[in-house]
Amino acid sequence: MTVRTDGGRSEVERVARGSVTEGAARAGLVAQGVIYLLVGVLALRIAAGDGGHQADRGGALAEIADQPFGDVLLWALGIGVVGMVVWRLSEAVFGAVGPDGRKPHMRLLAVVRCVFYVFVAFSVLAFAAGAGGSGSGAGDRESKDVTARVLHLPAGQWLVAAVGAGIVVAGVWTGARAVVRSYRDELKLAEMSRGARRLVDVTGVAGGAARGLVFAAAGVFAVLAAVDYDPDRAKGLDDSLRAFAGTPLGPSLLGCVAAGLALFGVFSFAMARWRRV
Numbered sequence: 001m002t003v004r005t006d007g008g009r010s011e012v013e014r015v016a017r018g019s020v021t022e023g024a025a026r027a028g029l030v031a032q033g034v035i036y037l038l039v040g041v042l043a044l045r046i047a048a049g050d051g052g053h054q055a056d057r058g059g060a061l062a063e064i065a066d067q068p069f070g071d072v073l074l075w076a077l078g079i080g081v082v083g084m085v086v087w088r089l090s091e092a093v094f095g096a097v098g099p100d101g102r103k104p105h106m107r108l109l110a111v112v113r114c115v116f117y118v119f120v121a122f123s124v125l126a127f128a129a130g131a132g133g134s135g136s137g138a139g140d141r142e143s144k145d146v147t148a149r150v151l152h153l154p155a156g157q158w159l160v161a162a163v164g165a166g167i168v169v170a171g172v173w174t175g176a177r178a179v180v181r182s183y184r185d186e187l188k189l190a191e192m193s194r195g196a197r198r199l200v201d202v203t204g205v206a207g208g209a210a211r212g213l214v215f216a217a218a219g220v221f222a223v224l225a226a227v228d229y230d231p232d233r234a235k236g237l238d239d240s241l242r243a244f245a246g247t248p249l250g251p252s253l254l255g256c257v258a259a260g261l262a263l264f265g266v267f268s269f270a271m272a273r274w275r276r277v
Contacts, residue, residue, distance in 0.1 A: 021090045024083035025277040028117070031080030033268030035060050036211075040262025043241050047255035055258070056237040057120070061127045074128035081121040087277070088114035097186070097276050141236075147222065148231035157226045160234075164222025171216030178208020188274045196274070203267035210260020214240055 038060035046055055054062070064073050091110035095102035150156050150163075177183070183204050189197065218240045225233035235243065244254040 021087060022277045025087035025275070026083075026272045027080040028082075028084030028087055029268050029272035029275065031077050032084065033265040033272065034064075034077060034080075035265070036207075036268060037262050037265025038063055039237070040258050040260070040265060043258030043261060044255060046242065047245065047251040047258055049251075054238045055241045057123065058127070059238065061124060065127075071128065074124065078121060078125040078128050081117060081124050084117040085114055085121055088117060143218075143234045143236040143239075144231045147225050147234035151226070151229060151231055157229060161223050161226035164219045164224075164226060167219030167222060168216045169219075171212045171214070171219055173212070174215060175209045175212025178205050178212060181205060183208070183271070186275050187271075188276055192274055196270070200267065200270045200274070203263040203270065206260050207262075207264025207267045210257050211264050213257060214261070217243060 035057055039055055039057070042059050042063065043055035061074060061077075064070055064077065067073060088110050091101070092107050092114055096106055096110060100106055147160055150160050153159065181201060181204065183200075187200065192200070214237065218235060218237070221233055221235040221240060221243070225231055241254060241257065244257050245251045247253055
């Protein structure tokens with residue numbers, strides 16, 4: 001006798017795609033928005049001449065910790081990022097929304113995103129618990145330390161260069177998708193007013209382009225670290241942002257990128273409201 005499992009599998013998938021996963025996804029998008037908004041604001045301060053802040057996740061967490069009920073807010077933020085882990089894990093196992101959501105490359109992308117948010121969630125929760133792993137300058141130090149360790153491996157230069165090139169490609173891909181407004185495929189457009197669509201387009205295009213540019217810049221620095229065999233050439237988010245101020249356009253370019261990151265935070269809030277999950 002053959003036992004059919006289709007019904008059980010469908011029930012498991014229905015539960016996984018139900019209100020719990022949807023709530024986790026929306027909480028995760030809100031947490032993402034908070035982090036990017038704060039990073040953007042901190043980078044704007046640096047562009048304005050206040051260099052005493054770290055424009056990275058550690059700096060954003062430190063800002064939250066200094067607020068009333070900061071500890072509670074940090075734990076809430078960490079739990080929100082855990083929601084992103086749950087959502088991306090669900091996409092890896094059951095597929096994402098959309099006609100291509102079940103294809104292997106989409107599942108692999110979900111796995112990569114899940115691993116990334118596991119790291120982010122761990123760092124946020126560690127900071128909330130007082131471990132201090134995401135303190136001032138931690139992101140830049142971690143980038144240099146990891147690069148140094150990998151460079152000493154067999155074929156380490158090639159590996160660092162390959163990872164850096166991959167980050168560059170991911171940054172360009174991220175920015176390009178934002179510019180062509182591919183995020184619209186993931187939105188409940190029928191539920192949005194004209195003003196809401198305009199808000200999403202402004203924040204999505206500008207924010208996504210800025211985010212992609214920062215990723216690409218970090219990837220370029222990783223490639224340079226590999227070429228020069230110098231881990232100090234690698235840069236975290238804060239150092240990558242500060243590098244924009246060293247271009248011929250000076251702090252004005254950093255200000256534009258910083259504003260874009262803040263807009264991406266607002267875009268994340270909009271996605272939390274209208275994204276199809």
